[in-house]
Amino acid sequence: MTVEHFQETITALIERKPFQLFTVELNTGEQIKIDHSRALIARDGAAVFLGPGGVPHLFDHESVNQIIVSPADRQA
DSSP: OOHHHHHHHHHHHHTOSSOOOEEEEETTSOEEEEOOGGGEEEETTEEEEEOGGGOEEEEEGGGEEEEEEOOOOOOO
16 A cells, blocks of 8 residues: 555545544454544554554554445444
């Protein structure tokens, strides 16, 4: 994933209104579930996510395999 694509994708996802969960899958297979827009910051192709309990997750554009967008919750 290029730096530009990484930045554009992350920015678009954290700025969605209302915010919707998404998952960052790394090349190692690890999946990081992004559950809050203010818990993730990205700049120049690198990102830091503070998970539940304040556990930091560091990743960059080269380590991302895919970004999985969760479907919107639908109510009947």
